[in-house]
Amino acid sequence: MKLELRNSVEVNVEILVCVRRVPDTSENEIELNSAGNDIERDELVYSINEADNYAVEEALQIVARVGGNVTVATVGGEDDEEVLRREMAMGANHGVMISDEAFSGSDGKGIATILKAFVQKGHYDLILTGVQAEDGGAQVGGMLAALLDYPFASLVNSIEVLEGKKLKVSREIAGGNKEMNEIDLPCVLSIQTGINEPRYVGMRGIRQVAAIPIPTFSASDLGLGANAVGETAAKVKRVDYFTPSLGKGAEILRGSREENIDKVLELVAAKGGLK
Amino acid sequence: MARIFAYIVHKGGVVDDSAFELAAAARKIDAAASPTAILTGWGADLDAACKTLGASYPEIWKIANEALTYPNAELVRKALVKVLPSGGIVLVPHEHFGIDLAPGLSIKMNSAFVSDVLDIVGVEGANLKVVRQEFGGQVSAHVRCDISSGAVVTIRPGAFKAVEITPGGGLVVDKSPDVGTLAAGRRYLETVVAEAGDVDITKYNVLVSIGRGIQEKDNVAIAQELADALGAAVSCSRPVVDAKWMEKSRQVGSSGKTVKPKVYLACGISGSFQHLAGIRGSPFLIAINKNPKAPIFQVADVGIVDDILEFLPELTNKVREMRSVA
């Protein structure tokens, strides 16, 4: 995509985007499994976490304006490689897999610890994550920043590169207002959906990057002991999934459409809704 | 039992509703809890906020620092780290400030972190058991959090019913001297106010609110016709704004407007918490949705499982009929 230069600063920013493969939000029906302790995972289709995709697009647009490279990384396994490839097809220069059996069962802090070790192996000016994933945790970005002692901003919906290793970012706050901040590099930002319009990536694009090697970093590569990550180190664990009983909930109107309409108008009038 | 702190969000001397919801959450963690409110800020506004809490919290820690005039989460975190004792449970509302502050705070406090909590089951040994939601509210989950070295917990706004902690007392403790000078790699510049649209949805008693179920921009007219007939305004959820079917000024939700109507018609809205967070004051909530399993039906007062694209026009016709007769 040809983008117009918004600012003429030629800075070269090394950007790392931490991404995650999640069950797709709109192409799945999330239901409990028959045992009732987990969701039904058999026929799920997966894709990159929506907010992470916006983050990668934002990173690509930044380097198109001011120069630099985009690396996408994920903590996961073989199955997760497909999202790395997809983002590389989108334009990311490098893909990195961070994988080790010792990592499984990590909680948010565990993931952030793993990412921190990876970040310190390289040199990144800017680290982006999506604001949250399907579990709604919204934590890894903030934790990573604190572990690295980098400044942090969440819910970012615009980024401008300034001279002198600084960014001007806006955060989405109540009422649709924007909180403008100046933040020093290196920093961590969590990106809100809607910040841009991500470009399309199809099967052809992925095929074109299919042969590019994706290096894997293990626990020992990152110097991580088992006590810092994984299930044993995790302080937060999900016990089960359940659907709450609909005890207190809406009174579902079960009449014909006409009857329902009449009832609705009756109630609206009673509550002072009809002048 | 660990000490419980509640971070109080305030603006212009007025305390946010979440302050009292956090108190309720604290009571659910420990029925005998005596949570401490903690406020940061500067000047008269901070003092006024502290005063408001007098009846609701036994102890109020005040951190007054000029750098904290605007609540910059990076600075607030540094201040809190200097003041908070380790091992405590810190409650924060799960909104744009809490999301910014809490995760990093948990790292600096070396405590556990669990976010967007809807309900608290209780303390079991060294663990706090809570209820969260995943997949946009489609399923709930029980989560266990090891609180032996403390925890930072963000609470979903509106999930807990506001309470006052009795006895109150409102003893204000000035913790400002413990903080010293504050500096951070992020500096607040200004707040850009969203452009005022033609319609201010916060001023209406009845809102016809549409979600993704409206399916396309042209169908917004269907909701507008109903709104016109009722003397109401059309508001919407976030996906409708993202799809550019309505202006941002119409969005109800945590990143949109907060509304307090008498009647709220949620049409084709699934009921994600971010949207519901924008509805305050317990209006009469009528939900119309094709999907009988939509989370909205759990919070609505009355629900109708139907296709809004067919239901709304008929409803509009009925309203017009009624009006022409009246």
Place this chain on the structure above:
Amino acid sequence: MEGIQSAAQVTSWLVTGRILFLTIHLLGVVCFSLIVAKRLVPLVRAERDFRFDQPWVRLGRVLKFWLGQWKHPRYKLAGTLHIFIFAGFIVLAIRAFSVLIIGVSRNFVMPGLSGRAGPIYDIITDYAATIVFLCMVIAVIRRLVFKPARYAVPARYGKAHTADAIFLLSLIAILMVADSLFAAARAAAQSQSSQSVEVLAAFSLPWVLQKALVATALPILGGLYFGAYLVHELTFYFLLCYRPFGIQFHVETSLFNIYFAKLDREILKPVRWGVSDEHLDQVKSFGVKTFEDFTWKHMLDFYSCADCGRCSDNCPSNAVGRPLSPRFIGIKARDYAFQHYPVLGRVNNGAALIGSKDSGSIYSEDEIWSCTTCGACEEECPLLVEYIDKIVDLRRGMVDEGNVPQSLQKPLKALESRGNPYGKMEKKKAEWANAKEFQQTCRVKTLDNRNGAETLYFVDSITSYDNRMQSIGRATAKILNHVGENFGILGAAERDSGHEVRRFGEETLFMALRDHNVDAIQASGVRRIVTADPHAYNALKHDYKDVPPVEHISQVIAREVKAGKIKFNPVENESSVYTYHDPCYLGRHNQIYDEPRHVLDAIPGLKRVEMSHSRDRSFCCGGGGLMLFYEPKEDQRMGVKRVKMAAEAGANVMVTACPFCMVNIEDAIKVAGMEGKMTAIDLAELVDQQIARECPDLKEEQATEIKECVTASSNRPG
């Protein structure tokens, strides 16, 4: 013997006519050749296009469309005018040569015309010149006074073309007058001296002029003779060299454009000619991004456009105010070629075709996404210009760059993961057939290892998943049952046909969907395919290879009606007036116009009217497949216009044979506020509703497999 000197002999300013005209001829021909050579430069750099096959078929089409002017009468007045002008030009061509050579060799007579053929030919050409002249006058009046709407140039495309048109029309008129004056002056001079007078056709232009000049003095006649000749020469060569700078280039290029025109309109241009599907990965760039990515034939199309505006006049996108006008897709590209490959000056090229005006782009993204590929433009174009392939190629370029509107990315992603644009689960694809009450009346089997069948009913995505369209699926199944068809569906193994995926430029995803479907179809062992979805029909017929022959349900019904296997109950509602809306992919693209009409006419008591735009002039409902997800900028919906056309025709029930048409029309009825005044029904639904159900003659084997269906009244669409 007195008389006037032949043009060759006249001497002016020390130059004899012969030398003068020889020079003019030379300059003219050389200029023209250089200009044409420059015009060919971009074609030489263009992508290849395989157009040299089947020369006899191509020649046949030249006879039909070029010589026969086959498409022209679709617009009666303009068509007739053009036929006369064209015929006149053809007839005058030989005369033109003779006249040119006379300037150099005064006694020249065209071989073959020295005997009796000569004067006969001359009389014909006299009339030809007259008719052409009159046509020019009428054409100028049309342009200046009546100003047909389709010639207008919307502001965003620049200034009007009227001045240029008048200029050219006038020059042709002058040519005719000069030619006539030349002959008239000579004849007048001959009658004054005692030379034999050549006969001029009575009441023709030369004849009229001759009568006017009969008493003019010889020297003046000589001057007029020479002057007319000079004007004729100069005008002739000026026109010759001017034509390649504008729309008149079609005079030269039309024959070639028609010769090289696509033989099978329904086969979409491959991504790259000569590169098979398996090797496409090696192609660096898909689609058209710069001008040079077009093939030479597409560039020839740009040169050949005569700016008649018939395409845009029939384009539904244009009619509803979308930013698309097919005419200007061509004109803008032609202007781009003229500007970047100038006759004088350097070639400068490489700008992206799609983008912002500031960066030199000529098309906007919305312009290219707005096309529903309905084919109305291609149906009209007298020069057989191809539009759909260009739009698809431009879309391929955008997809390759990742430049896809957000509203289309979701369904594309869903097609990739779930095989349908709605993101619904594969295992739910056959749910429409498995509803309990329906199963009891009509069992639909899913083809797999245990179940086989003769015929496959290819349902496709919208009929499978959309609550409203599922009733079309059920109606179709019941009809197939009724006529004793041994059929089954693919169920979860069926993917979207990919018809729009391909036409929206996502070739790779299309191939994945197609290959999956072809495997599933071949594995099922069926020998025939039936579908109620014209887009699926078109895909299976033209985009897919190695699948059994496919029919649309309307063809099946029409055949069974004719054979007496389907009988209808009479229409109950006396006040219903029906009209049939031709779906683009059934009608215009596949010429299936009559079968649905035969079916409707076989229903007793059914009153049917035709809309003003029907059959090959049918007006697109708004588009199907991915087009349902695209959010265009438009003044009005196509469906709304169509519903109003139905009302104008006096109908209150619209019958269509396509689920996408149904979506758009039912939607439009609501948007237009015509609920209660207009309803829509699918052909299969109507047939199912009206079928007279007595026991058909079932063979033993069929009877055990097929259950009888209950009367249709319980299944009337609500």
